[in-house]
Structure formats: C-alpha cells, structure tokens
Amino acid sequence: MDENSVHNPLLWGQGSGHANVRRKTPLSVTLAKWILKIAMLALFISWVALMFLFPADFVQKLFEKWIQATNGTVFGITGSLFLLFSGPILLIAVLSIAYLVVSGEEELHEKKASKYPSFRLWTFPVLVDGPFGVVSAAELIGILLFVVFVIWAVYAYIMSILSLMSDQLTFKEKSCLFLEILGLRFGLIGMFCLAFLFLPVARGSVLLRFIDIPFEHATRYHVWLGHLTMLLFTIHGLLYIVAWTIEGRLLHEILEWRDIGVANLPGVISLSAGLLMWVTSLPPVRKLNFELFFYTHQLYVIFIVFLALHVGDFIFTMAAGGIFIFILDRFLRFCQSRRVVDIISVKCLPCGTVELVLAKPENLRYNALSFVFLQVRELSWLQWHPFSVSSSPLDGKYHISVLIKVLGKWTEKLRGNILENSEKELPFSPHSQITASVEGPYGHETPYHLMYENLILVAGGIGISPFLAVLSDILHCVREGRPCLLRNILIVWAVKRSDELSLLSTIDMDSICPSFSSKLNLETCIYVTRESEPPLEEGKVQNTLDFSLCPTSKRCGMSVLVGTGHTIWSGLYVISSTVGFVISMGLLDIFYINPFHISSWWYKGLLFIVCMITSVVIFGGLVVGLWHLWERRILAKEQFEDDKLNIDKAEHKETVAREDSHLAKLTGIRYGARPDFKEIFETVSKNWGHVDAGVIVCGPPTLQSSVAKEIRSHNFRRQSDHPIFHFNSHSFDL
Structure with a gap:
C-alpha cells in the first residue's frame, strides 16, 4: 500500500504534471x-x-x-x-x-483536514419537517430575523400612527x-x-x-x-x-x-x-x-x-x-442561451432515462455538483428545465453529460423523439435534428465534496446522477494527484426497480483509476424498494440501448458567459x-x-x-x-477541430460502453427494503470515529427529511468518539 492509502488524506498525491508541494498563499x-x-x-x-x-x-x-x-x-x-x-x-x-x-x-489547496471536528451552523439541520423543508441553524436564524423585523416594524408604525391621531x-x-x-x-x-x-x-x-x-x-x-x-x-x-x-x-x-x-x-x-x-x-x-x-x-x-x-x-x-x-x-x-449547442450523443438506458452528451469548450469551468438548464427547441421554444450534471469536468475537455429521467410531458417528448430518430438509418436527418440551448452550469464556486475526509452520498432514483459525477471527479483527482481530502466514501442509493441499476453503467471506475481501492475506502448499499427478489440475471446490469447521434456539423459548444464564468x-x-x-x-x-x-x-x-x-x-x-x-479567440488557440472533438467522443464512448461497471460489482443490493438510516449512521459512527463526515442528499423531500432527522438526532445525542455529520442537500426543488 502506497503513501496515499486510505489512512492518509489525498491532499497532495504524486500525479505527474501537478504540484506535489503545498503552495503557500502570499x-x-x-x-x-x-x-x-x-x-x-x-x-x-x-x-x-x-x-x-x-x-x-x-x-x-x-x-x-x-x-x-x-x-x-x-x-x-x-x-x-x-x-x-x-x-x-x-x-x-x-x-x-x-x-x-x-x-x-481555486482555493482548495488552503483547506486542511480539521483535527477537531465541530458543528457548523449552515450544515446543522434544525427543522426537518414543515412548510420550509429542511432548515439549517443558519437558515433558521435568517428566518427569525425577518420575522422579528416585520413584527417590530409593524409595532413601531402602529405606535407612531396612534400618536398622530387627533381627538x-x-x-x-x-x-x-x-x-x-x-x-x-x-x-x-x-x-x-x-x-x-x-x-x-x-x-x-x-x-x-x-x-x-x-x-x-x-x-x-x-x-x-x-x-x-x-x-x-x-x-x-x-x-x-x-x-x-x-x-x-x-x-x-x-x-x-x-x-x-x-x-x-x-x-x-x-x-x-x-x-x-x-x-x-x-x-x-x-x-x-x-x-x-x-x-x-x-x-x-x-x-x-x-x-x-x-x-x-x-x-x-x-x-x-x-x-x-x-x-x-x-x-x-x-446572451448565453442564444447559442445552439451540439448534442454529441444521445443514449436511452433500459430504465427509460436519457443521457445527453453536449459539446463544450475546454475553458468552461464547472464542478461535479452543478446544474444546467436545457431548452430543446424541437420540443418547446419557451420551456427551460434544470438537470444535474452527471460528468466530472475531468472526464473530458470537450463534453459535458446530463441524465434525464422521464417524469413529465417534456421528457416524454424528448425520449420519443430520440427513439423515433434511432429507428432511421441516418441518425439525424435535416428534418429531425435535435438541438439544445444551455444556461449554466451553476454550482458551488469550490468543489466542497472534495473538502471532506469522510463522505456519505444518499440518493433516491435519478438522484444518483450528480454522485456519478462526484465519484468520477474523486477518481480523477486520485489518479492525477490533485488536491483531495477524501478517504472514506459510503453510497446509499434507493431505487424503485432493478432496471434503474443500468445508470451505473455510465461510469467505469477501473478505467478511470485502476488502483483506487488501495487509496479509497468505498462502500455502496443499494435498496430496490418495489421488488422482493432479484431479476433472473442477478447482479448483471442490463445493456445500454445506445442510440449515439453525432450531429456536429456546426461544431458549436456551450458559451462560458454564465455560471462559474471568467x-x-x-x-x-x-x-x-x-x-x-x-x-x-x-x-x-x-x-x-x-x-x-x-x-x-x-x-x-x-x-x-x-x-x-x-x-x-x-x-x-x-x-x-x-x-x-x-472567447472565440481562445477557442481558436485551442484548435477546437474535428480531431480533438472526435477523440473526446471516443474517450466518452469507451467509458460508458462496458456492460458491467466496477461500481455495479461492488454493490450490496437489498430487495424489498428501504434504507434504515438509524442503523446506517450508527454503523458509520462505530467505524469512522471522531471525524467530520459530510452527507450529501439528492432525492425527494421525504428522503431529505429522513436523512436530516437522523443527522439531527445523532448530532444531539452523539458520543465523544462519534462523527459529526454535516447535512448538504443537492436537490433542485422548484
């Protein structure tokens, strides 16, 4: 086991081409x-x-x-x-x-693993049910300040008005x-x-x-x-x-x-x-x-x-x-959304989820936990829908991926168009081409998922999408020796049916970082809630239905005007x-x-x-x-030509084409059960000890409330040698 083992944070690895010594801020x-x-x-x-x-x-x-x-x-x-x-x-x-x-x-090099875990107002859930959803201590203080202001102002004005009244x-x-x-x-x-x-x-x-x-x-x-x-x-x-x-x-x-x-x-x-x-x-x-x-x-x-x-x-x-x-x-x-962005490829997974791979310039900055807003003009000129990014910025210089679950009329039309195009000999005829406009990406200024030594990722259904980007991001950091504090990762994923496990085929951990198991302690627990027993082909992720479509005639990537722009x-x-x-x-x-x-x-x-x-x-x-x-001058210098774009597409295809990802093989799958977060957090507390543990939840409000309730309960009654859990939500509830 090398010096970057699971017992040592991956602050400064030995990746070639990257700084191996800590930079000191002037x-x-x-x-x-x-x-x-x-x-x-x-x-x-x-x-x-x-x-x-x-x-x-x-x-x-x-x-x-x-x-x-x-x-x-x-x-x-x-x-x-x-x-x-x-x-x-x-x-x-x-x-x-x-x-x-x-x-x-990037300020990540200034972050250190804390020797003394402590509570943080913005990650400590106080209210977990009710009209406000999950509310942290910092958010509760803000709410109370506004309430106090309104009450005080109304009282002061009423007293002032009464004093003005003439008999x-x-x-x-x-x-x-x-x-x-x-x-x-x-x-x-x-x-x-x-x-x-x-x-x-x-x-x-x-x-x-x-x-x-x-x-x-x-x-x-x-x-x-x-x-x-x-x-x-x-x-x-x-x-x-x-x-x-x-x-x-x-x-x-x-x-x-x-x-x-x-x-x-x-x-x-x-x-x-x-x-x-x-x-x-x-x-x-x-x-x-x-x-x-x-x-x-x-x-x-x-x-x-x-x-x-x-x-x-x-x-x-x-x-x-x-x-x-x-x-x-x-x-x-x-200004950003006027640009029509090339869709490099489109894939339909067995569970009905659609993967779009969009072209982007090399200098576009974003983090793994980011959102983009998409408009497909063939479906609607007015509707914009938010989606989590499912790819790491380190996956490729010229593409960004999103996973879209069919949940409404717009997503049904999108999948229908893709399936209709897939039945034709030519992927995109002039009359059936799908184009997209993009706003974003939007996300944290710094990749906070890399700033914890211990991380728990809790997902519900398609909520696994941003965590696939997080895993890919972490593995790239491990392989390339980039700053990363992580050493323990636990993934808890609840799905309704086993066909959703095909989402795991979009990431191949072995191809990204073959030796990651010696540097990261990764555990996964998957719960299939509406099936009491595994399907006939137990443990095998179904093949992805690949309708790769490459209409790169305009060679147009996303604009860098918005999001974490220049x-x-x-x-x-x-x-x-x-x-x-x-x-x-x-x-x-x-x-x-x-x-x-x-x-x-x-x-x-x-x-x-x-x-x-x-x-x-x-x-x-x-x-x-x-x-x-x-921006155009920068793109010209980078020589954003067919050969580079094709290399990027080839790398992407190689990553997702495997039938069984390493992550799928690592999983422990339970059928007919839901996650018992009390048991999960108790087990983690015994194994991880007195540390800061980040918990990121992506899923429906009920899942967020369940996790936040258990974190609040654990943090209130925790023992001195147990972790302090920090709640972070990555759900877009509009």
Whole structure:
C-alpha cells in the first residue's frame, strides 16, 4: 500500500504534471482578502441595520438630515435614496469581484483536514419537517430575523400612527386615516423585503459566487421571501381598499393615475400580476401544472415596471439594487442561451432515462455538483428545465453529460423523439435534428465534496446522477494527484426497480483509476424498494440501448458567459453596467429632467427603469461583445477541430460502453427494503470515529427529511468518539 492509502488524506498525491508541494498563499493576498471581507461585512451589516431600524424615531431623524444634506445634488432625492439603499449592495457586488479575482480560481489547496471536528451552523439541520423543508441553524436564524423585523416594524408604525391621531377627528375619519397610513407602512416594509427578493434568483451573480451558495440552494430563499413580500403587499392593498370602501370612493381611487404622488392604477396592475404569480407558485398548483407556474412567473416584468410607475423613482430606489443585479444576470443568460449547442450523443438506458452528451469548450469551468438548464427547441421554444450534471469536468475537455429521467410531458417528448430518430438509418436527418440551448452550469464556486475526509452520498432514483459525477471527479483527482481530502466514501442509493441499476453503467471506475481501492475506502448499499427478489440475471446490469447521434456539423459548444464564468470579464460587465447606469441617470437629470422640470412621479419611475435596462444592454452589452470575441479567440488557440472533438467522443464512448461497471460489482443490493438510516449512521459512527463526515442528499423531500432527522438526532445525542455529520442537500426543488 502506497503513501496515499486510505489512512492518509489525498491532499497532495504524486500525479505527474501537478504540484506535489503545498503552495503557500502570499501574505499580501491573505491580507487583501481579509480587508475585502471586513469591508463587505461592514457594508452588509450597515445596510441591513438601516432597514431594520428604519421605523425607529432616531433613524427617521437621521434620515431626514441625510435627505436635506444630499438633496441639492444633480440626482436629487432619487440619488440620495439610491446611494443609501441600493448603493451598498452594488458596492458589495464590486468588492466581491475583487475578492474572487484575488482568490484565484481555486482555493482548495488552503483547506486542511480539521483535527477537531465541530458543528457548523449552515450544515446543522434544525427543522426537518414543515412548510420550509429542511432548515439549517443558519437558515433558521435568517428566518427569525425577518420575522422579528416585520413584527417590530409593524409595532413601531402602529405606535407612531396612534400618536398622530387627533381627538378632533370622528371615529370613521380616524379609522380610515389609520388604515391608509398603516397600508402605506406595510408597503414600505414590503419594499425592504423586495430589496432581497431578486438576489437569490440572479443565477450566476458574483454575490452568490462570493458566498458560495449555488442557485439551487438560493432558490428556496427566493420562495420564502416571495411569500413574505406578497403577503405584505397584499395587506398593503387590502388596507387601502377597506379604507376607500368605508369612505365610498373605492372605484375612483383604484382608477386614479395622478402625476404628483403615488399613482394607484399602476399599483393595482402590479399587485394583480404579483398575486397571479403568487397563487400559481403555491405547491398544489405548481406540482399539478408546472407550465402554468412557469409562464405566469414571467409576469415579474409587469410587476416590476408597474411598481416603478406606482411609487415613482425615488421610492423604487429602495429595492433597485437587487433588481439591477437580477437584470444584469438575466441579460447575460439571454446572451448565453442564444447559442445552439451540439448534442454529441444521445443514449436511452433500459430504465427509460436519457443521457445527453453536449459539446463544450475546454475553458468552461464547472464542478461535479452543478446544474444546467436545457431548452430543446424541437420540443418547446419557451420551456427551460434544470438537470444535474452527471460528468466530472475531468472526464473530458470537450463534453459535458446530463441524465434525464422521464417524469413529465417534456421528457416524454424528448425520449420519443430520440427513439423515433434511432429507428432511421441516418441518425439525424435535416428534418429531425435535435438541438439544445444551455444556461449554466451553476454550482458551488469550490468543489466542497472534495473538502471532506469522510463522505456519505444518499440518493433516491435519478438522484444518483450528480454522485456519478462526484465519484468520477474523486477518481480523477486520485489518479492525477490533485488536491483531495477524501478517504472514506459510503453510497446509499434507493431505487424503485432493478432496471434503474443500468445508470451505473455510465461510469467505469477501473478505467478511470485502476488502483483506487488501495487509496479509497468505498462502500455502496443499494435498496430496490418495489421488488422482493432479484431479476433472473442477478447482479448483471442490463445493456445500454445506445442510440449515439453525432450531429456536429456546426461544431458549436456551450458559451462560458454564465455560471462559474471568467471572473475578470464578469467583473468588467458588472462594473461597466453600474457605471453606465449612474452616467445615464446623471445625463438624464442634467439634460432632460431638471431643465424641463419633469415632476411626474410615474414618468420618472419609468425613466429610471429604462435607464437600468439600457445601461445593461448598451454598456454591459459592449463588454459582453468583447467577451464573446475573446472567447472565440481562445477557442481558436485551442484548435477546437474535428480531431480533438472526435477523440473526446471516443474517450466518452469507451467509458460508458462496458456492460458491467466496477461500481455495479461492488454493490450490496437489498430487495424489498428501504434504507434504515438509524442503523446506517450508527454503523458509520462505530467505524469512522471522531471525524467530520459530510452527507450529501439528492432525492425527494421525504428522503431529505429522513436523512436530516437522523443527522439531527445523532448530532444531539452523539458520543465523544462519534462523527459529526454535516447535512448538504443537492436537490433542485422548484
């Protein structure tokens, strides 16, 4: 057994062509990173504290002094509020770019195996059942902070309103005045929540990359914030409706579109669009008709535009920062998704799962635990569906793979098209060619699965797909001597029927790393839940039905604009768009708004939105164009020609063509049983000892809850010589 045995972490192997000594980070880099972190933390805390304490009287007085001191500038009160409420988050985004550039592309060499295992707030499950799903301690703190903020703000505003009530007013007048002012305050609280709402769905934003939260995790925060924001805006609208009904002027007020002050009709339109999005996003509706949810959610454009018309430019600036970051991301995704990507090969497995192998450039960065969004134009021009990547970035320079299980109408059409094409002599005729557009990949900035010494992978059904990429990634790291801490891996996979075992044929561990068993302790447990006994050919994985299709006529790979893209280019894009927006607003104020005395709130709100969009399209679009030219130049240098692409395809075919993968031979299969996670974790605790053990779950919510419940129970009652389990979810629950 060599020096990289299972008893020694694979921090620095002896692979040729790779650094065999640990690189020491320069002091200047470390210092710069700490300064940037402290600056961003101070900015974020100040920004959040401002919104949290805004209802307090002393903050209101300071706010009035700030407005008086800055109102004389070219930008006026709009600039004052923008600098106060949107400036901090945009500055944090710029500092995040600087941090990512200073950090470099990979920080894995800085990670060490901890001698003292400890709990972590973001991987310790606290709530495992209920409307929020599995909630970590860090997420629970965030939820409580938002709840406390809303309760405190409502209380503070109610006390303030009551102190303003005059005894000279009648009870009816007092009631209507109270409802209208309280409705106004609920709208203000909703604007503060709206400031956060769009940040989690900016899929490839530098903010998500900096805090290393992938899009599939951040989506749930958008869902939670969406429910809270729409609840506040709905109460805001209802309070006004009740007050206007009591006063007998409901219809008049709803249809009013005043120039000076809040315009009511745009607010009604905005709230109506928001309510439609909210209702169709509720779980019963979303699960019953996902397409209805998807299409109605595009009404966010109506929601945002008419909100700006409703409140005007200076109030809209309270939430403009997060919305601007979302617009930046959305335009970049639009540019990336216009490219048609070659499908190198398509395969149908016996279980009905489809494997797509897509062309990609060599310089595309992604991690094994990544997602891509796919659009197949032959099926739909509007639908985009997320899928886990099933290949490691080390599997090949010019391809990326995804496994797609047939679960709905779209996936049924996809498989039907493939089977129809497979029956023809020519794989792709001009009239039956399948093309794809891709957004992503999206994922963690660093491969966190390589940063544990001990790893448990729990999958349900097609949830094994990302773990095949993880295994391949680990084996490549072992073979090539790349940084890797892992020494113990346990795979727990639950499937309904044995034909799903054919998914294992997509990875051949022996061909990737023939001597991995001397360097890794790998155990696998498979549970076939709906079959009481093995099929006739026990232990044999069925042959893959290979309908390899290679329409590489355009030789077009995925774009590198989104996901974990080039940091410098993405930074230039963000900075140029932000500076362009400030310049646009300044020029607009100097040459149009101030000279012509434009005072209509709704019109200035519209101009503000137009400046946001045009600055991204014009200033940011210029950088994107240069970025695209740079990308083409890089591809030309890499000589992305037929010979390299064919080599990559041949390597891929060689990897997946075997009937029985080594992983299939290693498995212990139990029929008619479900995983007993209590027994599994107890066994692991005895065998692994006092260590940090990462647990990654990919499967339905019930599987996540079961694993999280056992981890929470074990961590609470663990003995001193038992592992500390860290829960990580890799499920895209939209």
